[in-house]
Amino acid sequence: MATISSFSLIQLDSSLLTAHYQAQQATRGVGSLPAGSVSKLNSKPPTAQTPWNQLEDKTPLERRITALKTTQNFINSNSSNAKLAGDNKDAKALFTLYEALVKLKDIADYASDKNRTDTVRSTLDILMQKGLSQIKDFMQTTDLNLLDLVYGSKSNKVQTQIGVGKNASKFIGRSLLTSSKEAAISGVSPSDRFTVTISKSGETRDFDIDLSEISGPISLQAIADLVNSKIEAETTTNALGETVSKYTTRFNVEKIDNTHYSLALSGLTGEKVSLTAAVAEPSLFVVGTSKANDKAVTTGTLTRLDGLDNSDPTRGFRDSIAGQGTTLLEVNDKTAATDPLNGRTNATIEKIRQSVTDLYKELDIETNKTDSSRPNTETTASAVAVDSEGHVFVIGNSAGDFGHEVNRSDGSDVYLTKYDAAGNVVWQHLLGANGTASGYGITIDSNDNVIIAGSVNGTLTGNELFKGTDSFVTKFSNSGDQLWTKQIDSYADDSAFAVAVDADNNVYITGQTKGAFTSGLTPGGSNDMYVAKLSGSKGNILAASQFGTADSEVGKAIAVTDDGNILVASEENGRAIVRKLDSTDLTTVLWEKDLGSLGSGSISGIAVEGTNIYLAGSTTNSSFGGGTVTNPQSGASDGFVLRLDDGGTDASVAWTNFVGTSGSDYITGIAASGGQVYVSGRTSGQMGAESKTGSTDAFAGKIDGMTGSTAWIEQMGGLTGANGATGIAISSNGSSVLSKLGLGPGSVQVTEDRTLMAQTTLRAGDYFYLSVNGGQQQKIVIREGDTFERLASRINTASFRNIKAETVIGGPEGRRLKISAINGGEIKIMSGSGDKDALKSLGIEPTTIISTDKLYNLNTGKNGKAADLDLGGLFGLNFEAGLTTSTMNGSKYLAGKLADAIAQMQRAYRSLYHDPTIEALKNNAKKTSGTVPAHLQKQLANYKDGLSRLMSSGGMNI
Numbered sequence: 002m003a004t005i006s007s008f009s010l011i012q013l014d015s016s017l018l019t020a021h022y023q024a025q026q027a028t029r030g031v032g033s034l035p036a037g038s039v040s041k042l043n044s045k046p047p048t049a050q051t052p053w054n055q056l057e058d059k060t061p062l063e064r065r066i067t068a069l070k071t072t073q074n075f076i077n078s079n080s081s082n083a084k085l086a087g088d089n090k091d092a093k094a095l096f097t098l099y100e101a102l103v104k105l106k107d108i109a110d111y112a113s114d115k116n117r118t119d120t121v122r123s124t125l126d127i128l129m130q131k132g133l134s135q136i137k138d139f140m141q142t143t144d145l146n147l148l149d150l151v152y153g154s155k156s157n158k159v160q161t162q163i164g165v166g167k168n169a170s171k172f173i174g175r176s177l178l179t180s181s182k183e184a185a186i187s188g189v190s191p192s193d194r195f196t197v198t199i200s201k202s203g204e205t206r207d208f209d210i211d212l213s214e215i216s217g218p219i220s221l222q223a224i225a226d227l228v229n230s231k232i233e234a235e236t237t238t239n240a241l242g243e244t245v246s247k248y249t250t251r252f253n254v255e256k257i258d259n260t261h262y263s264l265a266l267s268g269l270t271g272e273k274v275s276l277t278a279a280v281a282e283p284s285l286f287v288v289g290t291s292k293a294n295d296k297a298v299t300t301g302t303l304t305r306l307d308g309l310d311n312s313d314p315t316r317g318f319r320d321s322i323a324g325q326g327t328t329l330l331e332v333n334d335k336t337a338a339t340d341p342l343n344g345r346t347n348a349t350i351e352k353i354r355q356s357v358t359d360l361y362k363e364l365d366i367e368t369n370k371t372d373s374s375r376p377n378t379e380t381t382a383s384a385v386a387v388d389s390e391g392h393v394f395v396i397g398n399s400a401g402d403f404g405h406e407v408n409r410s411d412g413s414d415v416y417l418t419k420y421d422a423a424g425n426v427v428w429q430h431l432l433g434a435n436g437t438a439s440g441y442g443i444t445i446d447s448n449d450n451v452i453i454a455g456s457v458n459g460t461l462t463g464n465e466l467f468k469g470t471d472s473f474v475t476k477f478s479n480s481g482d483q484l485w486t487k488q489i490d491s492y493a494d495d496s497a498f499a500v501a502v503d504a505d506n507n508v509y510i511t512g513q514t515k516g517a518f519t520s521g522l523t524p525g526g527s528n529d530m531y532v533a534k535l536s537g538s539k540g541n542i543l544a545a546s547q548f549g550t551a552d553s554e555v556g557k558a559i560a561v562t563d564d565g566n567i568l569v570a571s572e573e574n575g576r577a578i579v580r581k582l583d584s585t586d587l588t589t590v591l592w593e594k595d596l597g598s599l600g601s602g603s604i605s606g607i608a609v610e611g612t613n614i615y616l617a618g619s620t621t622n623s624s625f626g627g628g629t630v631t632n633p634q635s636g637a638s639d640g641f642v643l644r645l646d647d648g649g650t651d652a653s654v655a656w657t658n659f660v661g662t663s664g665s666d667y668i669t670g671i672a673a674s675g676g677q678v679y680v681s682g683r684t685s686g687q688m689g690a691e692s693k694t695g696s697t698d699a700f701a702g703k704i705d706g707m708t709g710s711t712a713w714i715e716q717m718g719g720l721t722g723a724n725g726a727t728g729i730a731i732s733s734n735g736s737s738v739l740s741k742l743g744l745g746p747g748s749v750q751v752t753e754d755r756t757l758m759a760q761t762t763l764r765a766g767d768y769f770y771l772s773v774n775g776g777q778q779q780k781i782v783i784r785e786g787d788t789f790e791r792l793a794s795r796i797n798t799a800s801f802r803n804i805k806a807e808t809v810i811g812g813p814e815g816r817r818l819k820i821s822a823i824n825g826g827e828i829k830i831m832s833g834s835g836d837k838d839a840l841k842s843l844g845i846e847p848t849t850i851i852s853t854d855k856l857y858n859l860n861t862g863k864n865g866k867a868a869d870l871d872l873g874g875l876f877g878l879n880f881e882a883g884l885t886t887s888t889m890n891g892s893k894y895l896a897g898k899l900a901d902a903i904a905q906m907q908r909a910y911r912s913l914y915h916d917p918t919i920e921a922l923k924n925n926a927k928k929t930s931g932t933v934p935a936h937l938q939k940q941l942a943n944y945k946d947g948l949s950r951l952m953s954s955g956g957m958n959i
Contacts, residue, residue, distance in 0.1 A: 047089045047913050052082040052099050053903075066111045066125075075101040075132040076139045091148045091873065091913055098136065098150070099906045105132045106899040112892035119296070119887065126887040129895070133884060140878075141831065141847045147873025148909055149827070149849045155877040157853045158821040159830060162844020163405045164814030165760040165789065168752040170270045171253075175318070175423045175743035176261040177221070182254040185218035186741065193738035194279035197228060199248050201272045206248070208232060212738075221264050224742065225252035250274055264742050266749060274749045275390075276739055281746065283309050283674065284317065284422065284735025286393050287681050288382035289699045289726035291321070291719045298323070301382030301397050302724075304717060305424065306701055307736040309679075314701075314715050317740060318424045323377035324401025324408065324416065327882040331890035332897075377401070379413070383440050384670070384728040388449040388479060390747025391734045392427065393420040396440040396453050399431075405814050406431045409762050409841045415440035415455055417477060421745025422735045428481040428753060433762035435459040435836040438473070442500035442510070446537060449479040454510050456496035460836045461488045463764055472497035472512055474535055482754050487540035493517055493524070495531065499559045499606075501567075503584065506537035511556030511569050518547050525549025530556040530571045532587050546587035550574075558607035558616070562647060566591060570607045570616055577604055577625070579616060579645060579652070592651045597625045602638060606728075608673040613706060614645040614652070615678050617671035626657030631709035635661035640668030640682050642704055656709030660702060662686025670729035677712070678704040683725030684716070694718030699726035755815070757787045767839035770831040773800040778831065783839050789818045796820060803852070804828055818843065822852040827875075851875055876909040878902040 058065070077083065078093065082100045086092035108129055112122045137152045179186060191213040198207050208231045215223045229251050237247040249268035256262055266274060285306040292299045301322030306314045378401030386394050398413045408414050408431060415438045418429040432438055436459015443453050458470045472495045475486040489495065493516025501509045511532050516524050518531040522545060529549030536543055548554055552574035560568045567582040577596040583589035600621030608615045618641060623634040626643040639661030645652045660668060664686030672679045680702045687693045688700055691714065698718035704711055718724050734746050757763045768782040779799045783792070789808045796806035803826025808816045822828045829849045832838045840847060856875070879901060885891040 047092045047910075048086055050085045051907075051910065052085065052096050052103075053907060055082070062107060062111055065107050069104055069108060070128065072104070072128070072132075074135065075104055076135045077101075089146075089913075090144060091146050092910060094139075094143050094145055094148070094150065095906050095910050098139070099903060101132060101136055101139075102899055102903050102906065105129060105136075106896060106903065108132075109886055109892050109896035109899055112886035113889060113896055115889060117889070122889070122892060123887050126885055129884075129886045133880065136878075137847075137880075147913060149829075149851075149873075149875040150909070151848045151875065151877045152880050153846055153848055153877055154879050154881075155856065155875045156848075156850055157856050158819055159845055159848060159850055160809070160820075161789075161818045163407055163761055163842075164817045165755045165757065166405055166753065166813070167810075167815035168755065170751065171265055171267040172269065172749050172751050173255050173265045173425075174263045175425055176257040176263045177743050178260060179221070179262055180260065181220075182222040182256070182262045183218065183220045185220055186224075188741045189219050189738060191215070191219065193741075195738055196277045196279070197232070197250075198275045198277065199232070199250055199272055200274075201248060206235060208235075221254045221262055221742075225254055225264065228252040248272060264744060269749065269751050276744055276746055276749065278734065278737030278739045278746060281734035281737040282307065284732050284740075285309060285314070285672075285679055285701055286385050286387060286730050286732060286735065287670075287699065287701050287717070287726050288322075288385045288395055288397070288728045289681070289683070289724065290381050291722065291724045293719065293722040297722065298377050298379050299381060300377055301380050301395070301399075302699070303382065303385070303393070303395055303420065303424065304699075305422070305735060305740075306715060307740075309677075309703065312713055314713065316717070317736065319717070320424050321377075322382050322395065322397065322418065323380045324399030324403055325375040326378035326401045328375050329885045329888065329891050330881065330883040330894050330898075331888060332893045333890075380416075382727055384443045385730045386443045386445050386451070387730045387732040387735075388445050388451075388747075390449070391422045391732050391745060392449075392479070392747055393422065393730070393732070394418070394443060394445070394451050395420070396443045396455075398439050403431050404429045405760065406433075406762050407842050407844045409838075410434045410437055411459065412437035414438050414762075415453065417443075417451065417453060419451075419479075419481065419750075421747065422732060423740050423743050423745045425743075425745065427750050430477070430481060430483070431762050432461060432475060432486075433764060433842070434461055435463070439496075441496075441498045444500050444502050446502045446506040447504065448506065450484065450506075451477045451479065452500055452502060452508055453477070454497040454500035454512075456512075457488060461486050463766055463836050464490075466490050467492050470494040470496060472510065472533075474500065474508060474510055474540060476508075476537070476540065480750060480753060482759055485540045487535060487542075489519070489533070489542070491516070491518060498555070498557055501559045501561050502537065503561045503565060507543065508535040508537055508540070509533070509559055509561070509567055510535070511559040511571070513555040514547065519545045522547040526551040526553070528553040528555060530554040530569070530573070532556060532559070532567065532569055532582060534584070534587060544587050546582070548573075548580075557604040557618075560607045560609045560614075562609055562614075563611055564649070568607060568609065568614060570604050572599065572604055575599055577616070577618070577620075579607075579614070581647070581652070591649075594645060594652050594654075596627065596643070596654070598622050599625065600638075602641075602667075605667075605669045606671040608671045608678065610673040610676070610706065612647040613673070614647055615642060615671055615673050615706065616645065617642050617668045617680055619667040619682075623659075627654035629656040629709065631656050631658045632660065632711060634659040636663045636666065636686070638665045638667065640666050640680065642668065642671065642678060642680055642709075644678075644706065644709060658704055658709045658711065660711070660714070662688060667725075669725070669727050672729050672731045673706060674731045674733070676706045678706045679729055679731055680704065681726035681729035688714040688716045691716030692718075694720060695722050695724045697723045697725055699724045701726065701729060755788065757783060757789065757792065758785065762842040763787075763839055767837050767842065768833040769839045769843075769845075770829075770833070771796065771799045771804070772829040772831070773803050774827050775829075781839070789816050793818060800826065800828075802826070820850070822850045825852050825855055827851045827855065849875060872913055872915070874909075874912050876905055876912070878905060 078097050083097045086096050112125050140150045193212045195210050233246050235247045236244050239245050250272050251268050253265045255265045287304045289302045291302050304319040305317035307317045308314045380399040382397040384396050395418045400413045402408050403416045414434045415432040419427040434457050438457040440455040454474045456470050457473050472489045476484040493514045495514035497510040497512040499511050514531050526549045529547050531547045533545040534543045554573040556571045558570040566584050570579050579594045581591040602620035604618040606617050621638050639659040643657040644655040666684045668680045668682040670681040683697050685697050695718040698716050700716045702714040763783050765785045770778040772778050793806035805821045805823050809819050832840050832847050884895050
């Protein structure tokens with residue numbers, strides 16, 4: 002959860018007037034100090050002039066904003082304002098920051114106007130984020146003398162935004178809609194059976210669960226009781242000779258809310274559990290994207306379709322997939338709407354309000370924090386695959402964080418999520434790209450490892466030699482460990498669009514390159530199609546070939562034939578070409594088939610079953626393909642599916658099926674099983690008797706692989722907006738009694754590798770710097786196998802006296818790292834260089850932390866009296882993630898934060914010399930005794946009586 006700072010609402014009562022009274026008394030007290038005391042406290046300011054004492058800029062705000070729109074650098078250390086500081090580098094930094102903050106305040110004020118459109122605000126937000134980023138960089142790198150400046154809040158500690166999660170002893174299934182845990186479950190019958198398999202200490206035991214043994218309603222509780230009775234009947238003798246249950250695994254019922262309950266498995270520590278249904282039916286898993294309206298973000302979707310043998314399949318579930326962004330910080334509309342003053346002011350009230358506000362700022366009193374859920378970010382789902390147990394893997398791209406992993410990319414990163422067949426998330430990981438990465442293809446090898454492919458403009462390993470876009474392939478274990486990543490770092494720009502594996506688990510990719518893909522290959526033109534073979538064990542390139550002419554070629558789909566050779570489908574100068582390549586020599590073409598012009602269409606996928614080859618995509622060419630046309634083209638753009646018969650040395654088209662409406666239609670994915678072909682796509686029209694609900698809808702379809710006739714089309718729109726499918730996979734056991742119970746078949750995974758590289762986007766070799774008490778920078782490097790405990794141990798060696806690094810545990814995020822300054826220490830935490838920066842993946846901003854005694858001036862002199870306050874000190878802008886001008890309320894909030902930051906710069910400047918007024922205010926504010934004088938209490942009573950008549954609700958918030 003993110004936090005939002007907001008000014009603490011203070012009731013107008015005696016405490017408010019007390020603060021006002023004490024502030025007045027402090028000011029009067031300074032005036033009555035002996036002359037000697039005043040001269041002792043006063044010292045000469047470091048400069049004769051300050052930017053805030055200059056003549057006010059009378060240029061209209063509109064014209065100032067117009068000028069700012071072309072600003073490239075908000076930080077200008079050579080401006081006339083900065084030069085007022087002379088040779089004083091502390092003052093120069095403050096004046097430079099002040100000038101930048103004033104410019105950003107103008108932008109926020111302008112965006113706060115109710116007459117601005119969100120389009121204008123979004124444009125201004127680009128400028129705002131540039132300015133905030135430049136301020137952050139300047140504060141981290143500028144050289145100071147008496148001051149320490151931080152972008153965020155000053156503190157004695159810093160903690161990682163992320164944790165590494167924790168292994169669970171319980172697995173909670175998908176919630177089911179039911180009135181109670183004793184109510185009968187819809188769709189479950191006495192004839193249903195499943196098996197619970199428990200493995201422990203090298204021994205495996207199957208427990209057959211027959212629901213006909215339940216007398217009465219077949220409810221979640223009845224099923225849990227039946228399973229537990231079977232497990233508890235298996236006993237053993239413990240060390241004391243007592244008879245105990247041999248296994249700790251138990252089934253439980255979890256109440257989610259008043260109408261939803263889940264079946265759960267507990268006691269899984271030390272035991273491995275898998276589930277198998279006696280009878281299962283195939284299901285389709287379809288991924289896609291959805292955008293509810295123009296202002297909404299795009300999210301991915303995962304849908305399960307059951308009943309594939311029926312004429313109208315049913316939807317098992319449809320879940321959204323979205324990365325998590327930073328909460329946008331805004332003023333509270335509700336608070337503003339209920340302001341009792343309703344725009345009216347009173348001179349006395351405003352005077353009190355300003356006095357208390359200034360005092361709060363001067364004393365750095367911490368304000369209230371309000372939690373808010375994190376918003377979704379732009380996320381797409383690209384492709385889907387299913388392993389041998391029925392687990393589902395989805396690859397896509399997101400601008401946000403996933404799980405407890407921080408997105409360190411400059412735009413979007415690739416995510417991979419594992420689900421069970423019921424839609425429960427098992428694990429999810431980001432690839433960890435610097436720059437921008439896109440994932441396009443996914444496949445599963447014979448060991449149920451997951452291989453993904455795509456492109457990256459930046460680095461995945463931190464060792465990029467050539468700039469530009471590179472193809473990548475990454476292999477994950479089924480349990481989520483990243484086994485290897487191959488970034489094909491060549492001089493040319495290239496991308497991998499599809500991936501496949503052979504029987505020996507070698508990996509094949511195809512895509513596009515703008516030059517020689519690897520050394521020894523000759524480019525044919527501006528864009529060539531390539532095919533590469535990689536070792537399944539380490540990702541080394543074993544072979545590659547390149548096909549190109551002066552025209553443009555791109556490989557779009559790849560598959561392995563039943564005889565072990567390679568099929569590649571490519572778009573070449575607008576035509577669809579399918580080639581069969583010799584797997585032992587990728588330069589040898591066994592046969593080649595030109596299927597005709599795609600028009601403005603494209604190839605989306607290829608599937609193989611025996612000697613039948615199925616190709617899918619979209620085309621505007623009504624004569625595309627060949628063979629028997631089982632369904633003619635319907636509109637300008639239609640999806641197509643065709644079957645090629647592989648003759649070994651040649652191929653022929655058996656049939657072509659156009660899938661479309663009078664609108665625009667596209668097939669985006671294909672799968673084949675049991676002689677049937679399944680496709681996914683999107684349409685702007687209405688498929689047969691189906692209903693259209695969005696501007697575009699997703700759809701899935703079934704086509705007879707032998708005849709090419711359409712069995713059914715299922716149109717799957719959202720409630721509104723743009724929807725579409727992007728990929729499809731089939732599972733032989735997706736639908737069963739287990740899925741009806743909210744569980745999936747296969748192994749129940751509750752443990753993962755909890756090292757930093759496994760659970761974050763950190764890589765070995767990433768680093769950051771520490772400096773203790775202004776000393777030399779010390780480099781903290783991430784190592785293979787690091788945990789937070791190991792990292793904390795190395796951090797502590799930087800200073801055993803002044804720094805304390807430790808792990809803290811809390812919530813589902815598991816262990817986090819906390820770094821504290823102790824014993825008068827001052828710790829500066831600095832970013833690593835470029836792609837090697839570890840702080841970004843840890844969710845830590847560069848900052849300075851100081852120990853509690855220095856932070857709150859608790860140090861004392863030899864006589865036990867407070868020591869003289871030093872000049873300068875630590876000052877924070879109190880900026881945080883989520884500042885924005887993209888909304889009106891966000892602009893208002895940011896304008897307030899910028900005003901406070903400007904005041905902080907002025908306060909930091911005053912700290913460079915002793916000011917008797919401020920010292921007296923601080924000392925007087927520390928007094929906790931005393932009462933408001935009687936005449937002021939009487940005045941307060943009059944105020945409150947008047948206010949009660951002014952406000953119907955009573956009381957007033959400031």
